[in-house]
Amino acid sequence: MRLINQKPGVAFAAFLTALPFALALIAYAIGSDIRLSANPSDKLLPAPSTILSTAERLLTEPDKRSEQILFWKDTWASLVRLLLGVGISAFLGTVVGLLIGLLPHVRSTLAGFVAVLSMIPPLALLPILFIVFGLGELSKVVLIIIGILPFLIRDLSSRVLEIPREMIVKAETLGATSWVIAIRVALPQLMPRLIQAVRLSLGPAWLFLIAAEAIAADQGLGYRIFLVRRYLAMDVILTYVIWITALAFVMDWGLRVLSRKAFPWTESTL
Amino acid sequence: MRLINQKPGVAFAAFLTALPFALALIAYAIGSDIRLSANPSDKLLPAPSTILSTAERLLTEPDKRSEQILFWKDTWASLVRLLLGVGISAFLGTVVGLLIGLLPHVRSTLAGFVAVLSMIPPLALLPILFIVFGLGELSKVVLIIIGILPFLIRDLSSRVLEIPREMIVKAETLGATSWVIAIRVALPQLMPRLIQAVRLSLGPAWLFLIAAEAIAADQGLGYRIFLVRRYLAMDVILTYVIWITALAFVMDWGLRVLSRKAFPWTESTL
Amino acid sequence: EEKTEFKVAWSIYVGWMPWGYLETSGIMDKWADKYGIDVEIVQINDYVESINQYTAGAFDGVSATNMDTLSIPSGGGVDTTALIVGDFSNGNDAVIVKDGDLAALKGKPVNLVELSVSHYLLARALDSVGMKESDLDGVINTSDADMIAAFATDDVEAVVTWNPLVSSILEDPSATKLFDSSDIPGEIIDLMVVNTETLADNPAFGKAMVGAWYEVMGLMAAGDEAVLTEMAEASGTDLAGYKAQLASTEMFYDPAAAVAFTKGADLPTTMVNVAEFLFDKGILGEGAPSADFVGVEYPDGATSGDAGNVKFRFDTTYMQMAADGAL
């Protein structure tokens, strides 16, 4: 039987899914063990047990100075920035995407400009950003926006352009104005794609958030990682990395579920 | 007439396209002028003429110490890293994407793992990367690979899964083995999508390249930008940013043209 | 112009930790209230970014070294005054190798934060054995955040960096310190610099800053464990670690000592050395015709460099007030 037709059973499939995770864990444990047996105070690959106890400490013990649990404070600070940045980008991306997609004049004006903007590496512009937007929360949110907005605009406007012309014409024959076409035909059909696009841009958003926090912040997940990197506190870094990964995963999954639940009409059940 | 039906003429469209660029330039010139009249040696927003002369100097005058023109040396170093990183990722992404897309066993094993991997913020793991891959060229290429490979694998494998089952079955009825289906049915149909996916990942690739060069390098576009940031030489930074933008734009455009030229069958000319 | 709200930036470094304590303990607010103003002290993760921000006008003052002040704000035309001379590095910056001596660096690459005081220290270290940077296999710009990890890789033979990284790296048994800032005492000076114009228009700003600073200096000199522990934790280490870093820092707890150092005869020599180093590296900008392009003024009114383009001033007025108990 051809390989492409050989399917694993349910139990074997579950085993296969778990396999690479287990292998990665074992490989890490062995690597850590080798380094630790050579140098017991090696910090690079802390033993899994060390990471666990560090994680427990981070999650439960309040900071002596501020009496707060830094881990949750960092998480909260980062999440607020991330959600603000992504939320504002999603909103602007939708509005500008609709305008570009629907109105030929706006399209002529902005499409080329946004295409060029999307090629600018935002990290290189950090100094200017910080000057213009200050060093407060705003600049971090703005970096996220600058980083993902051009992509969102391009993606969403091209989706608006993909709406069959027939549908727009149909709406026109029903007496719809440009405004009604925007809010009742284009916008609702854009929504599932918006969620898709937001899912795709969450990765870059985290990246920009971490980069911004590395340079100017006094709390946040990225800030903490860069702070303790100076001491190579890999147990803390790994805890934070695992946490960020988990957060990213949950967000992605949540958006996927939301998309399925909120837009039943995207499923072709025939 | 509805706004959505009002189209600018050819000349007016060209004017509109140029408009935001011109406005951005004018805004910059004004901002620069204000700062420079307050402090003539202000470095933050150098006059456009200063940028031009700096650019000319960078492009033509060799460095005193190395006798090389640093600009081209930096460009070459960065391009080599970028192309290696993207090229290797594209190759691995294609192979693994094909395997995941075609073989149920591989899919069970890797799909979940890659989904989790793609959520890990690579910047946070830099210390481990350095230890494992050293501080040389390798680590920069690897950072790019780690940054974009999971996306490529996910994107390409989902495209393989989108190949209509009918087509695979048809190939089977023509006596094709799994191997033949991979190289003669799935692979060629994956190619246009590969180019698309590479286009999408060039942005992140630049980002990771700049981040890697900012952290440890002795040449490269990102290295230079972060080095001269130490004395706020915005004229140099802006020259480099414009150059990177131009390079990114040309690459994107080249890939688009390549895709059109190399895969005539994707156009439905009927 | 006159104003009542001021912002200063600082970044984490052993000699600047008091700034964080000033803000969290309320001592800064106390002194600001006394002079009827408001001073906000902002911590910035990235040292260079904090100076850039100051240069661009986002802050009225910033913690910086003498060298970076000369190259970034002063070189950028922002007339800057050293309000507080806090300390000089006396072993905090070091050249560390895996084996060999300074002469053995010949033909090897060195990892450091390029164009920083580390770079300057390396130049001075090579001077001391009659070598030049061109004798090396180049320098590799490496982020300070990754210096420890970098030293752990096989590629890296030598690094130049500062504390607390130095002490972490030296924990590695293979690491040897070849040269440190105690070999060039008084050349790497940690300052609080402020905008000259702002200071001239608002003497209250200078008074509040200096007054608050020396109140904390008093606590530190007295060995107040609670204060030191708080600074230690803010810098990510513990009390013992912080004390070890302080040991290689020549803190001027006493304003009189700071005044004396600033008025000392060595300072102009140091600044000329630094200016030459900066010019040599092209850091003073392409517009700079010579190392003398930027003028530096000393407490006695003497200048080095271009007297017509004085952008960096050492001013002991306020520290003297503190020494005199006049605040």
Next chain:
Amino acid sequence: MSFVTVDNIFQSYGNRPIIERVNTTIDEGEFISIVGASGCGKSTFLRLLLAQETPTRGEIRIDGKPPAKEPGLDRGVVFQRYSVFPHMTVRENVVAGECFRRPWGRFFGTERKAALGRADETLARIGLDHVADQYPATLSGGMQQRLAIGQALAAKPRVLLLDEPFGALDPGTRLSMHDFLTELRAETGMTVFMVTHDLEEGFKLGDRVLVFDKPRWDPTDPNAYGATITYDFDARDGGIPFQKIKEETNVLQPA
């Protein structure tokens, strides 16, 4: 009196003429079938009738009014696909036929209730009341087209334009759609233009059948000339005899 006047219409894309010298007049309530080879410009002609495009030369007037500049309430349309809104339920799609002309594209309050009631009546009439709360994607192709027609009629257009409305349906469904359309027409007495590939369908449903073809042909450049109405059949009496040509045709006779 003629209701729709098509006056010497030319349409070119770039340098390529698609249709040329099209003249005809249509009475109110006529059902016009349009047939012709693939790519000859039937859909283009429909787009001109719809005012989705403006002809290069000539004018189309409805009821003597000045030529429309863009599609509007007086012309309803159903395309082969994409004629219903996938994100609205079947009922909402019908309501859309009435409420899209409002400032917010919606009805509120009692008006809304009344519209929902009317929609349910319409749905009952077009036999879709049992799927009123489903989304179009869950309907079969035939049901979708029925919905599209119902929606277009809810807006009460004066002219209904159909571009191969049944082209994607299988033969059985197609037949039942013919009955559906015939019924609706009898009820409303609307003026209808229908493009079709299927001659039989054209003659079965139409009062007149317009045939589009290229009367002139340049063997060295097949795209040099556009198509026009070459035959205009009277298809009443069930379309038999098919050969009753209503007016003089535009076919050029060999000289």
Next chain:
Amino acid sequence: MSFVTVDNIFQSYGNRPIIERVNTTIDEGEFISIVGASGCGKSTFLRLLLAQETPTRGEIRIDGKPPAKEPGLDRGVVFQRYSVFPHMTVRENVVAGECFRRPWGRFFGTERKAALGRADETLARIGLDHVADQYPATLSGGMQQRLAIGQALAAKPRVLLLDEPFGALDPGTRLSMHDFLTELRAETGMTVFMVTHDLEEGFKLGDRVLVFDKPRWDPTDPNAYGATITYDFDARDGGIPFQKIKEETNVLQPA
């Protein structure tokens, strides 16, 4: 002797039975049309014949050989869509019918030349020689399906399976495809199974027409039972009279 034996086939997806108790035998060279309501399991039955799926119960044997586990050279297939490879030219698509069984899926050298020659002959026979170097996307739907059939035949299968091969074509093209298929069949004498929605088409082309339907019906749960062959008509003699039932049927008589 019976060539294809379908022995008491059941197929369920999850708990839902789709087809049940399907039994029939087919002689070599017969043309079997399969008709039935939408969703009743015609395509499922074809997938079972193709060995793309394994039945829940029962066996299908071709020429007495053990049941196949997966599709292979002995069964050719043409679906409604996606039956040609879009990235190969028309000629390459035909060559693929012969060369996909090779280790690299390609011919090299002289073998390649010979295959190209044979492909050109095939193309001439199916009337596609003038578009040999074009890609399928540039062909009309009818030409694509002709190509798909040509490609399937190039592999010389023993049984040809067609799943609504002409479902997406317009009526004119459909008629010419019927002629094409009839000709090809006369030439090759192949055993053919064709699923169609169009009863007329089924009777016109088939030697036998199998009707799939649910003989049992649970009013509280429409999905409780699967479909089976309820009628098996002899459709030779041009399918007239349609009513000649060949074997006893499976319709349950009211007790």
